[in-house]
Amino acid sequence: MRLVVFSALILGIVALSGCSHTTSIQSVDLNGYWHDELFNPVPDVPSPEQVFALPPKAKSELLQSYNRANMGSGNSISAHDWLSQQLRADKGGFQYYDNYTRVAEVTYKERQGNCMSLVVLSSAMADILNVPVEIYEVQVEPVWDKQGEFYLLNGHVNIKLMPPELMNTAYVRTGAIQVDFLPERAMRGYAKKKINRQTLLAMFYNNLAAEALIEKQQDKAYALIKQSLLQKPDFPPALNTLAILYRYRGHEDWAEDAYRLALKYTPEDLTTLYNLALLLGEQxxxxxxxxxHKVLELARIRNPYYYYDMAQQAFSDHEYQQALTWYLRAVEKADYRHEFYFGLSKAYWATGNERKARQSLEKALALSRDGDRQRYQSKLNAMEHH
Structure with a gap:
């Protein structure tokens, strides 16, 4: 069986800078790293103010709803407590949708987005209600994804709504409240780092830039990377995204400059090291x-897509039992990826285990959405009529 070598570039979504040791060096002047002549201006990049802005109607609705909640009650409910309840997904407040980063206004209207969108919306709503907040980068194990030509590493951020400082009102509850898709008890084992709004904005713009790259909107990606690094010039994930963009435009020397600058800030960042190694190998x-490569070889075995790609190759070579082994290892590393279970279903079917093939396909269906869901449902229907 042929060895599968990763050829896709890795985009860091949200921010993986907290997962690597950051070296304290003076920020470098980035003027020499920009090449505006390669790109066309784009008109639709939100300003930092627009990221957190909510329309007047939304502000009015928010204030009126909070005031109604306190009318006629024996004890007032604090603004941070009330707001946390509005943001809960089980109350229809917000639904998780990965790789979907949006400004507060859009998230407020659509009620869906990723963890970054939730933090931005929560912060915007907290501003209206004068609720202090604390924003955190949570150093969870990175979640892997694949979109088109790119592997994605998803980090995590969340927000705490702080209680009012003045205690002259009898509130129902006064403790700080964490707003997150994941329950607070699940977050207790992870280190976290408090970040300011500038860093959050740098992460936000880099998310949008990565999403634009996936959609092949390179001019937009460039403008968003600029905004990210304007907020935080020493932000390695945005430098990594800039380097990837330059590579796609055929300027490997400029890409290498950006990679090496990122490594000055985070010398052990595996995302940047991996992408730089690809460039060096091709040259x-x-x-x-x-x-x-010595550093990367140890890290590669932590990547679930390593096992998935090996499984795909084995299946293509009709080595179904070997494919089954690789798919199982991929699922063991990342039991949240629908395509892993779909591959597992194919391998079980090919090796004669129809019961487990159906179970795996049902799991893939449960984890999927949109077009994949329809495809898996059709496969499952075909299995059941087999």
Whole structure:
């Protein structure tokens, strides 16, 4: 069986900078890293103020709803407590939708988005109600995804709504309240780092830039990367995204400059090291590649898509039992990926285990959405009529 080598670039979504040791160095002047002549201006990049802005109607609705909640009650409910209840998904407040980063106004209207969208919306609503907040980057195990040509590493952020400082009103509850898709008890084992709004904005714009790259909107991606680094010039994930963009435009020297600047800030960042190693390998700079590869080889076995790609190759080669082994290892590493269970279903079916094939396909269906869901449902229907 042929060895499967990753050829896709890795985009860091949200921010993985907290997962690597950050070296304290003076920020570098980025003027020499920009190449505006390659890109056309785009008109639709939101300003930092627009990221958190809510329309007057939304502000009015929010204030009126909160005031109604306090009318005629023996005890007033604090603004931060009330707001946390409005944001709960089980109350129809907000639904998780990965790789979907939007400004507060859009999220307020659509009621869906990723963890970054939830934090931005929560912060915007808290501003209206004068609720203090604390924003955190949570150093969870990164969640892997694949979109088109890119592997995605999803980090995590959440927000705490702080209680009012003045205690002259009898509130029902006064403790700080965490707003997150994940329950607070699930977050207790992870280190977290408090970040300011500037860092959150840098993450936000880099998310949008990565999403634009996936959609092949390179001019937009460039403008968004600029906004990200305007907020935080020493932000390695945005430098990594900039380097990827330059590579796609055929300027490997500029890409390498951006990669190496990112590594000055986070020398052990595996995302940047991996992408730089790809560039060095393609240029046949083998000694430099080998030095980085020593570090990456240990990290590769943590990537569930390593096992998935091996499984796909084995299945293509009709080595179904071997494919089954690789799919199982991929699921063991990331039991949240619908395509892993779909592959597992195919392998079970090919090896004669129809019961487990159906179970795996049902799991893929439960984890999927939109077009994939329809495809899996059709496959399941075909299995049941087999």
């Amino acid at each position: 046949e700079r083998l000694e430099e590649w080998a030095e980085i």
